[in-house]
């Protein structure tokens with residue numbers, strides 16, 4: 001009879017690992033019985049279950065006959081497997097009908113269901129460590145139930161302990177997510193609850209934990225040393241230095257593993273967990289080049305009574321009642337204490353849903369029947385980095401939370417990574433319970449990350465996030481423009497003419513709730529949720545998955561004009577940001593909008609009507625050498641404009657100042673502060689304002705009136721992303737818009753940008769250094785910048801053009817006479833035709849790689865393009 005090819009394959013697989021056929025046969029036979037001939041369970045993860053079982057069996061044998069006998073005895077004579085029958089059995093198996101009805105999961109064995117027998121009755125020769133008790137039987141189980149070779153035989157083999165439907169999983173399979181890439185790296189970093197007030201953060205956290213978590217009692221857990229003979233044995237490790245299955249597997253395929261690898265065998269008390277089966281194995285080949293760090297992010301106790309409570313509450317419950325938390329925390333402590341990852345061995349339970357997303361960093365979520373959810377994040381290649389070391393758990397949590405704070409800014413005061421994880425678990429369970437649609441089980445992390453971000457920010461605001469509304473059969477994303485800055489912002493008073501009294505500068509307008517309601521009533525997606533729910537593209541109705549067109553007003557009524565958005569080029573969504581019509585202070589920036597700081601000498605209190613029509617220029621014209629900068633038509637005067645343009649073209653020909661101690665350099669954390677690179681002393685325009693005697697129609701009030709021309713955000717063809725264009729002809733010197741964003745100090749900006757990915761953002765923060773020369777900027781909070789990345793107006797869409805851009809930026813002083821804060825206003829440098837893209841020269845030095853914002857590859861198309869010149873000269877010098 002030809003051998004069953006699957007048997008032969010299993011033998012081959014084991015042979016590769018140096019395991020002879022005679023060792024494989026009996027175990028394979030047992031496994032086939034155990035899994036009811038479900039080969040998939042044996043074959044998955046490169047026969048991991050088989051290998052584990054063989055090693056465990058070896059270890060059991062090495063432990064002495066008593067243990068083995070005990071097992072076999074416990075199994076009862078009828079279940080004893082006689083070696084010489086094994087070959088026959090395998091041959092039988094070879095002939096067995098492959099179509100035999102098989103259990104869907106290895107965890108629920110049909111033939112065991114309803115049997116109150118010991119696990120050993122069905123698993124005579126498998127090591128006791130492999131056994132897992134189903135949750136249904138929890139009431140029948142003693143606290144000490146569970147299995148590892150370090151337990152006393154009586155505990156291990158107790159019939160009561162193993163009573164009920166026995167679920168069996170080779171325990172070491174739980175050594176994190178292997179995915180077939182490498183043999184069972186036990187470096188699982190288990191994230192623990194950081195908010196637990198009883199647990200001060202720090203590397204020594206484990207030492208401060210409650211005995212419940214740490215005591216290596218047989219009833220709780222046992223850790224095994226995984227130091228590969230280096231002699232480092234965890235003080236929590238009472239076991240006798242056995243090598244784990246994973247170690248052996250590791251050796252077999254010679255995968256590099258970082259230093260200390262504490263292995264933990266968990267001994268749950270009552271509830272089942274689903275560590276290993278929650279992980280969807282992948283079939284990537286095992287290679288040294290693909291090391292993997294597994295970060296199991298959270299195990300959330302699913303008890304419905306915990307619903308709505310914080311993750312810390314969950315953990316607290318788990319500590320007292322639940323096995324999961326106990327084991328989780330035990331492992332966490334291990335990680336936290338010595339900075340190394342612990343592997344885990346946990347039980348599995350029945351019917352697990354497995355969800356995974358494939359990308360270089362992988363997020364996997366899975367749940368069990370019982371509502372347990374496990375989130376696992378694997379960071380591929382992490383271990384491949386030279387000098388990689390396991391960071392402390394606290395450091396990871398802190399870093400993520402800081403990142404969230406920077407990115408989202410508007411966050412629930414209770415925000416923590418653990419809460420986020422809990423939200424994910426809740427959402428996962430809720431969605432899973434509500435929907436039978438398989439597609440909803442797949443989460444594409446990368447494609448939804450921005451929506452997650454939006455959704456989260458919206459949650460924090462109590463807003464709906466990205467909503468959709470139907471416009472002439474096209475799809476238009478609508479931004480919720482509600483902006484409440486995270487820290488009470490200092491805001492300039494309203495200065496938009498008739499809107500003055502109504503415009504809400506804390507950006508907390510009350511009508512948005514109505515708008516959101518409308519959106520929801522339209523039947524379109526409402527991402528509002530207490531939980532973090534990723535809106536998935538493929539969940540949208542097909543008619544919604546279409547190119548974007550005609551967003552009616554990206555400013556959502558905050559400007560006097562409607563600003564449309566069109567994309568006739570691709571399917572890209574506009575970037576996620578909050579539209580604000582005026583800049584707002586982020587945090588530390590010293591911007592005082594108080595009227596008290598404006599003395600009479602800074603305004604024209606004696607004026608009346610329109611200052612421009614007065615025969616003598618008023619105090620507000622002092623700045624511009626006694627002449628107003630604007631014409632009666634509201635355009636910047638030619639001479640003034642040309643001077644401003646020329647400054648940009650040839651800064652070296654104009655006045656530049658060099659700070660004694662430049663705030664820009666000061667912000668960098670290097671030991672020695674470098675010398676100032678120089679700042680252009682720019683020409684200011686001073687506009688009349690509230691304390692002036694003139695009226696609102698005064699000709700010296702232009703920028704403060706806001707946008708008046710018809711603009712449109714559009715997708716550029718040249719690969720510059722979104723751009724801004726005018727829909728009408730604009731004369732030379734016309735005000736277009738100002739650069740609006742968060743006002744922050746340079747050091748805040750530095751911190752923000754340097755911590756973001758490569759300092760690359762889709763916006764171009766500007767330094768308000770136009771007057772640094774006249775008065776030394778002594779304090780950091782006086783060195784101000786504008787960042788429109790997350791909060792901004794249409795100016796954030798204006799692309800760069802080298803030298804011959806059609807806009808020029810001019811500092812305009814409105815409500816603050818002190819030049820350290822001013823408005824940066826864009827005026828046309830020439831007549832601009834309708835539909836022309838509006839551009840300004842960012843002043844980028846494409847050779848300056850030290851610049852905070854990394855330069856992009858310029859596609860401006862200008863004959864004066866500095867970037868192209870650089871490439872040309874580079875290639876010329878190479879040629």
Ligand SMILES: C[S@@+](CC[C@H](N)C(=O)[O-])C[C@H]1O[C@@H](n2cnc3c(N)ncnc32)[C@H](O)[C@@H]1O
Pocket residue numbers: 575719720721722723761762763764795796797798799800801856857858859860
């Ligand atoms: C202030 S944003 C302009 C709006 C941006 N295009 C968008 O899609 O949101 C600046 C970013 O736009 C892109 N950009 C601007 N001008 C560009 C140019 N001349 N060539 C290539 N990319 C440009 C760069 O990615 C730059 O970081």
